[in-house]
Amino acid sequence: MMQELNYKLAVAPMLHRTDRWFRYCVRMLTKHTVLYTEMLTVNTLLHTDPQPFLFFDPIELPLVLQLGGNDPKTLAHCAKLAESWGYSAVNLNVGCPSDRAQAGGFGACLMLQPELVAECVATMQATVTIPITVKHRIGIDHQDSYAALAHFIELVSQAGCKTFIIHARKAWLSGLSPRENRQVPALDYAMVYAIKQNFPALKIIINGGIKDLQAASSHLSSVDGVMIGRAAYDNPWLLAQADSYIFDKPAFDLTRQELIQRLIPWIQQEVSKGIPITRITKHLLGLFYGQPGGRLWRRCLSENAYMSGGDPAILQDCYAACSLK
Ligand SMILES: Cc1cc2nc3c(=O)[nH]c(=O)nc-3n(C[C@H](O)[C@H](O)[C@H](O)COP(=O)(O)O)c2cc1C
Incomplete structure:
Protein backbone atom coordinates (compact mmCIF):
# COMPACT_ATOMS: atom_id res chain seq x y z
CA MET A 1 0.00 0.00 0.00
CA MET A 2 1.47 3.35 -1.06
CA GLN A 3 1.98 5.76 1.81
CA GLU A 4 -0.04 8.96 1.43
CA LEU A 5 1.89 12.14 2.09
CA ASN A 6 0.13 15.13 3.57
CA TYR A 7 0.77 17.63 0.78
CA LYS A 8 -1.10 20.59 2.31
CA LEU A 9 2.10 22.61 2.29
CA ALA A 10 5.42 22.09 0.53
CA VAL A 11 8.55 24.08 -0.14
CA ALA A 12 9.25 24.05 -3.89
CA PRO A 13 12.29 22.39 -5.44
CA MET A 14 14.80 25.15 -6.24
CA LEU A 15 18.20 24.66 -7.86
CA HIS A 16 21.07 26.02 -5.75
CA ARG A 17 18.67 26.67 -2.89
CA THR A 18 16.89 23.60 -1.57
CA ASP A 19 20.06 21.66 -0.85
CA ARG A 20 20.34 19.50 2.21
CA TRP A 21 21.59 22.34 4.43
CA PHE A 22 18.64 24.56 3.62
CA ARG A 23 16.29 21.64 4.18
CA TYR A 24 17.81 20.85 7.56
CA CYS A 25 17.36 24.47 8.68
CA VAL A 26 13.76 24.51 7.43
CA ARG A 27 13.01 21.28 9.20
CA MET A 28 13.89 22.98 12.47
CA LEU A 29 10.93 25.30 11.80
CA THR A 30 8.31 22.86 10.54
CA LYS A 31 7.98 19.12 11.02
CA HIS A 32 5.15 18.60 8.56
CA THR A 33 5.81 20.72 5.49
CA VAL A 34 6.90 18.50 2.59
CA LEU A 35 10.40 19.32 1.36
CA TYR A 36 11.88 18.79 -2.09
CA THR A 37 15.42 18.37 -3.34
CA GLU A 38 16.79 20.50 -6.13
CA MET A 39 16.17 18.95 -9.54
CA LEU A 40 18.66 16.18 -10.23
CA THR A 41 19.06 15.00 -13.80
CA VAL A 42 19.21 11.30 -14.47
CA ASN A 43 22.54 11.85 -16.23
CA THR A 44 24.04 13.25 -13.04
CA LEU A 45 22.82 10.26 -11.09
CA LEU A 46 23.92 7.71 -13.65
CA HIS A 47 27.34 9.05 -14.53
CA THR A 48 28.73 10.27 -11.22
CA ASP A 49 28.86 8.96 -7.67
CA PRO A 50 25.21 9.46 -6.56
CA GLN A 51 26.09 9.58 -2.85
CA PRO A 52 26.71 13.34 -2.56
CA PHE A 53 23.52 14.04 -4.48
CA LEU A 54 21.23 11.60 -2.70
CA PHE A 55 22.51 11.79 0.87
CA PHE A 56 20.17 13.47 3.34
CA ASP A 57 19.58 13.59 7.07
CA PRO A 58 16.50 11.53 8.03
CA ILE A 59 15.27 14.58 9.93
CA GLU A 60 14.50 16.13 6.52
CA LEU A 61 11.67 13.64 5.86
CA PRO A 62 9.06 13.90 4.42
CA LEU A 63 11.34 14.59 1.48
CA VAL A 64 10.73 14.23 -2.25
CA LEU A 65 13.49 13.71 -4.80
CA GLN A 66 12.91 15.64 -8.00
CA LEU A 67 14.24 14.13 -11.21
CA GLY A 68 14.83 15.64 -14.62
CA GLY A 69 14.83 13.20 -17.52
CA ASN A 70 12.75 11.75 -20.33
CA ASP A 71 13.79 8.13 -20.65
CA PRO A 72 11.40 5.74 -18.88
CA LYS A 73 14.04 3.11 -18.08
CA THR A 74 16.67 5.44 -16.66
CA LEU A 75 14.04 7.39 -14.73
CA ALA A 76 12.78 4.12 -13.26
CA HIS A 77 16.33 3.17 -12.31
CA CYS A 78 16.78 6.53 -10.54
CA ALA A 79 13.39 6.20 -8.83
CA LYS A 80 14.56 2.83 -7.47
CA LEU A 81 17.71 4.50 -6.16
CA ALA A 82 15.57 7.16 -4.49
CA GLU A 83 13.42 4.52 -2.87
CA SER A 84 16.43 2.64 -1.56
CA TRP A 85 17.81 5.86 -0.07
CA GLY A 86 14.54 6.38 1.80
CA TYR A 87 12.94 9.29 -0.06
CA SER A 88 9.21 9.73 0.55
CA ALA A 89 8.32 10.14 -3.14
CA VAL A 90 9.82 10.95 -6.53
CA ASN A 91 8.72 13.92 -8.57
CA LEU A 92 9.23 14.28 -12.30
CA ASN A 93 10.10 17.80 -13.49
CA VAL A 94 7.84 18.83 -16.37
CA GLY A 95 8.10 22.55 -15.68
CA CYS A 96 11.68 23.71 -16.15
CA PRO A 97 11.99 25.99 -19.22
CA SER A 98 15.80 26.36 -19.18
CA ASP A 99 17.89 25.96 -22.33
CA ARG A 100 19.69 23.07 -20.69
CA ALA A 101 16.41 21.25 -20.03
CA GLN A 102 15.19 21.95 -23.57
CA ALA A 103 18.46 20.71 -25.06
CA GLY A 104 18.12 17.52 -23.02
CA GLY A 105 14.46 17.10 -23.98
CA PHE A 106 13.20 17.21 -20.40
CA GLY A 107 11.43 19.73 -18.15
CA ALA A 108 8.62 21.90 -19.53
CA CYS A 109 9.03 20.77 -23.15
CA LEU A 110 7.67 17.38 -22.06
CA MET A 111 4.23 18.98 -21.75
CA LEU A 112 4.11 18.64 -25.54
CA GLN A 113 4.56 14.88 -25.17
CA PRO A 114 1.97 13.70 -22.65
CA GLU A 115 2.23 10.13 -23.95
CA LEU A 116 5.95 10.04 -23.15
CA VAL A 117 5.37 11.53 -19.68
CA ALA A 118 2.71 8.86 -19.13
CA GLU A 119 5.15 6.15 -20.17
CA CYS A 120 7.84 7.55 -17.85
CA VAL A 121 5.38 7.64 -14.94
CA ALA A 122 4.05 4.14 -15.62
CA THR A 123 7.56 2.65 -15.82
CA MET A 124 8.72 4.47 -12.70
CA GLN A 125 5.61 3.57 -10.73
CA ALA A 126 5.91 -0.08 -11.76
CA THR A 127 9.42 -0.10 -10.27
CA VAL A 128 8.82 1.47 -6.85
CA THR A 129 6.16 1.55 -4.15
CA ILE A 130 6.74 5.20 -3.20
CA PRO A 131 4.50 7.66 -5.09
CA ILE A 132 5.60 9.13 -8.42
CA THR A 133 4.30 12.69 -8.80
CA VAL A 134 4.62 15.27 -11.57
CA LYS A 135 5.31 19.01 -11.35
CA HIS A 136 4.31 20.90 -14.45
CA ARG A 137 2.95 24.13 -15.90
CA ILE A 138 -0.60 25.08 -16.91
CA GLY A 139 0.61 25.25 -20.49
CA ILE A 140 3.54 25.83 -22.74
CA ASP A 141 4.06 28.37 -25.55
CA HIS A 142 0.91 28.31 -27.68
CA GLN A 143 -0.39 25.10 -26.15
CA ASP A 144 -2.20 26.84 -23.32
CA SER A 145 -5.83 25.75 -23.44
CA TYR A 146 -7.64 24.13 -20.55
CA ALA A 147 -8.39 21.19 -22.85
CA ALA A 148 -4.68 20.54 -23.46
CA LEU A 149 -3.93 20.72 -19.74
CA ALA A 150 -6.81 18.37 -18.91
CA HIS A 151 -5.65 15.94 -21.63
CA PHE A 152 -2.14 15.94 -20.14
CA ILE A 153 -3.50 15.21 -16.66
CA GLU A 154 -5.91 12.57 -17.93
CA LEU A 155 -3.15 10.59 -19.67
CA VAL A 156 -0.57 10.94 -16.93
CA SER A 157 -3.03 10.04 -14.17
CA GLN A 158 -4.11 6.95 -16.08
CA ALA A 159 -0.43 5.95 -16.04
CA GLY A 160 -0.44 5.97 -12.23
CA CYS A 161 0.32 9.54 -11.11
CA LYS A 162 -2.14 10.59 -8.42
CA THR A 163 -0.51 13.89 -7.35
CA PHE A 164 0.08 16.84 -9.65
CA ILE A 165 1.89 20.01 -8.66
CA ILE A 166 0.74 22.68 -11.05
CA HIS A 167 2.76 25.86 -11.47
CA ALA A 168 -0.07 28.22 -12.43
CA ARG A 169 1.96 30.04 -15.05
CA LYS A 170 2.59 28.79 -18.55
CA ALA A 171 6.14 28.18 -19.72
CA TRP A 172 7.65 30.15 -22.59
CA LEU A 173 10.42 28.17 -24.16
CA SER A 174 11.99 30.94 -26.15
CA GLY A 175 12.41 34.65 -25.61
CA LEU A 176 12.21 34.52 -21.81
CA SER A 177 14.85 33.41 -19.32
CA PRO A 178 13.68 30.94 -16.61
CA ARG A 179 13.90 33.86 -14.19
CA GLU A 180 11.66 36.06 -16.36
CA ASN A 181 9.32 33.13 -16.84
CA ARG A 182 8.76 33.06 -13.08
CA GLN A 183 7.19 36.57 -13.35
CA VAL A 184 5.38 36.51 -16.71
CA PRO A 185 2.95 35.60 -18.23
CA ALA A 186 0.25 36.11 -15.63
CA LEU A 187 -0.67 33.44 -13.10
CA ASP A 188 -3.96 31.64 -13.70
CA TYR A 189 -5.08 30.04 -10.44
CA ALA A 190 -8.61 29.49 -11.80
CA MET A 191 -7.27 26.96 -14.29
CA VAL A 192 -5.76 24.93 -11.45
CA TYR A 193 -8.98 25.09 -9.44
CA ALA A 194 -10.89 23.87 -12.50
CA ILE A 195 -8.57 20.86 -12.75
CA LYS A 196 -9.34 19.96 -9.14
CA GLN A 197 -13.07 20.23 -9.81
CA ASN A 198 -12.87 18.03 -12.87
CA PHE A 199 -10.44 15.49 -11.37
CA PRO A 200 -11.67 15.29 -7.77
CA ALA A 201 -9.91 11.98 -7.06
CA LEU A 202 -6.46 13.43 -7.82
CA LYS A 203 -4.35 15.42 -5.38
CA ILE A 204 -3.85 18.83 -6.93
CA ILE A 205 -1.18 21.11 -5.49
CA ILE A 206 -1.05 24.73 -6.59
CA ASN A 207 2.20 26.66 -7.05
CA GLY A 208 3.27 30.12 -8.15
CA GLY A 209 3.34 33.54 -6.51
CA ILE A 210 2.04 32.39 -3.11
CA LYS A 211 3.64 34.65 -0.57
CA ASP A 212 2.42 33.66 2.87
CA LEU A 213 0.44 31.15 4.89
CA GLN A 214 -2.74 33.24 4.79
CA ALA A 215 -2.70 33.07 0.99
CA ALA A 216 -1.84 29.36 1.20
CA SER A 217 -4.76 28.74 3.49
CA SER A 218 -7.23 30.43 1.17
CA HIS A 219 -6.04 28.28 -1.76
CA LEU A 220 -6.67 25.20 0.38
CA SER A 221 -10.40 25.68 0.03
CA SER A 222 -10.03 24.96 -3.72
CA VAL A 223 -7.10 22.51 -3.96
CA ASP A 224 -5.39 19.84 -1.85
CA GLY A 225 -2.10 21.57 -1.28
CA VAL A 226 0.07 24.59 -1.78
CA MET A 227 3.72 24.74 -2.77
CA ILE A 228 5.71 27.86 -1.91
CA GLY A 229 9.06 28.60 -3.53
CA ARG A 230 10.73 32.00 -3.42
CA ALA A 231 8.76 33.39 -0.48
CA ALA A 232 9.85 30.43 1.69
CA TYR A 233 13.47 30.87 0.68
CA ASP A 234 13.56 34.64 1.10
CA ASN A 235 11.63 34.54 4.37
CA PRO A 236 12.02 31.05 5.88
CA TRP A 237 10.57 32.22 9.19
CA LEU A 238 7.13 32.17 7.60
CA LEU A 239 7.37 28.37 7.92
CA ALA A 240 7.54 28.64 11.71
CA GLN A 241 3.73 28.95 11.76
CA ALA A 242 3.11 26.15 9.25
CA ASP A 243 2.62 23.25 11.67
CA SER A 244 -0.02 25.03 13.73
CA TYR A 245 -1.65 27.18 11.06
CA ILE A 246 -1.75 24.73 8.16
CA PHE A 247 -1.43 21.26 9.69
CA ASP A 248 -3.24 21.89 12.97
CA LYS A 249 -0.31 20.39 14.89
CA PRO A 250 1.63 21.71 17.89
CA ALA A 251 3.10 25.14 17.24
CA PHE A 252 6.79 25.87 16.82
CA ASP A 253 7.76 27.89 19.86
CA LEU A 254 11.41 28.91 19.55
CA THR A 255 12.59 32.45 18.97
CA ARG A 256 14.93 33.14 16.08
CA GLN A 257 17.78 33.45 18.55
CA GLU A 258 16.95 30.06 20.06
CA LEU A 259 16.84 28.60 16.58
CA ILE A 260 20.35 29.91 15.94
CA GLN A 261 21.52 28.30 19.19
CA ARG A 262 19.97 25.03 18.14
CA LEU A 263 21.66 25.09 14.74
CA ILE A 264 25.15 25.83 16.01
CA PRO A 265 26.21 22.29 17.07
CA TRP A 266 24.99 20.90 13.75
CA ILE A 267 26.83 23.61 11.79
CA GLN A 268 29.95 22.76 13.80
CA GLN A 269 29.58 19.11 12.83
CA GLU A 270 29.11 19.93 9.13
CA VAL A 271 32.11 22.27 9.12
CA SER A 272 34.22 19.56 10.77
CA LYS A 273 33.36 17.32 7.80
CA GLY A 274 34.80 19.94 5.44
CA ILE A 275 31.61 21.79 4.45
CA PRO A 276 32.37 25.53 3.98
CA ILE A 277 30.34 27.45 6.54
CA THR A 278 29.02 29.83 3.87
CA ARG A 279 27.27 26.89 2.24
CA ILE A 280 25.04 26.83 5.32
CA THR A 281 24.95 30.47 6.40
CA LYS A 282 23.75 31.60 2.96
CA HIS A 283 20.47 29.87 3.73
CA LEU A 284 20.07 31.87 6.93
CA LEU A 285 20.43 35.31 5.35
CA GLY A 286 16.64 35.68 5.21
CA LEU A 287 16.03 34.62 8.81
CA PHE A 288 15.20 38.17 9.95
CA TYR A 289 13.38 39.14 6.74
CA GLY A 290 11.09 42.11 7.36
CA GLN A 291 12.39 42.62 10.92
CA PRO A 292 14.13 45.76 12.20
CA GLY A 293 17.83 45.03 11.68
CA GLY A 294 17.04 42.28 9.15
CA ARG A 295 18.99 43.90 6.31
CA LEU A 296 21.94 44.53 8.56
CA TRP A 297 21.91 40.86 9.60
CA ARG A 298 21.93 39.85 5.95
CA ARG A 299 24.91 42.07 5.22
CA CYS A 300 26.79 41.21 8.41
CA LEU A 301 26.43 37.48 7.87
CA SER A 302 27.22 37.49 4.16
CA GLU A 303 30.28 39.71 4.62
CA ASN A 304 31.71 37.95 7.65
CA ALA A 305 30.80 34.27 7.47
CA TYR A 306 33.55 33.39 4.99
CA MET A 307 36.16 35.05 7.22
CA SER A 308 34.96 33.27 10.34
CA GLY A 309 37.31 30.32 9.90
CA GLY A 310 34.22 28.11 9.96
CA ASP A 311 33.27 29.10 13.49
CA PRO A 312 29.46 29.17 13.81
CA TYR A 319 22.93 38.63 16.04
CA ALA A 320 24.47 40.73 18.79
CA ALA A 321 25.90 43.29 16.34
CA CYS A 322 22.56 43.92 14.65
CA SER A 323 20.47 44.56 17.81
CA LEU A 324 17.95 42.00 16.68
CA LYS A 325 15.00 40.70 18.63
C1 LIG B 1 16.26 29.75 -7.94
C2 LIG B 1 15.15 28.85 -8.40
C3 LIG B 1 15.43 27.55 -8.77
C4 LIG B 1 14.41 26.69 -9.17
N1 LIG B 1 14.69 25.38 -9.45
C5 LIG B 1 13.67 24.52 -9.72
C6 LIG B 1 13.90 23.12 -9.81
O1 LIG B 1 15.03 22.63 -9.62
N2 LIG B 1 12.84 22.32 -10.10
C7 LIG B 1 11.57 22.83 -10.29
O2 LIG B 1 10.62 22.07 -10.54
N3 LIG B 1 11.33 24.14 -10.18
C8 LIG B 1 12.33 24.98 -9.88
N4 LIG B 1 12.06 26.30 -9.67
C9 LIG B 1 10.66 26.76 -9.77
C10 LIG B 1 9.99 26.66 -8.40
O3 LIG B 1 9.91 25.33 -7.96
C11 LIG B 1 8.57 27.26 -8.46
O4 LIG B 1 7.80 26.49 -9.35
C12 LIG B 1 8.56 28.71 -8.93
O5 LIG B 1 9.56 29.47 -8.26
C13 LIG B 1 7.19 29.33 -8.66
O6 LIG B 1 6.87 29.29 -7.29
P1 LIG B 1 7.05 30.61 -6.35
O7 LIG B 1 6.34 31.73 -7.05
O8 LIG B 1 6.39 30.23 -5.05
O9 LIG B 1 8.51 30.87 -6.24
C14 LIG B 1 13.07 27.16 -9.26
C15 LIG B 1 12.79 28.48 -8.87
C16 LIG B 1 13.81 29.32 -8.43
C17 LIG B 1 13.47 30.72 -7.98
Missing part, protein backbone atom coordinates in the same frame (compact mmCIF):
# COMPACT_ATOMS: atom_id res chain seq x y z
CA ALA A 313 29.79 31.69 16.65
CA ILE A 314 29.67 34.18 13.77
CA LEU A 315 25.89 33.75 13.87
CA GLN A 316 25.75 34.89 17.50
CA ASP A 317 28.19 37.71 16.80
CA CYS A 318 26.05 39.02 13.93
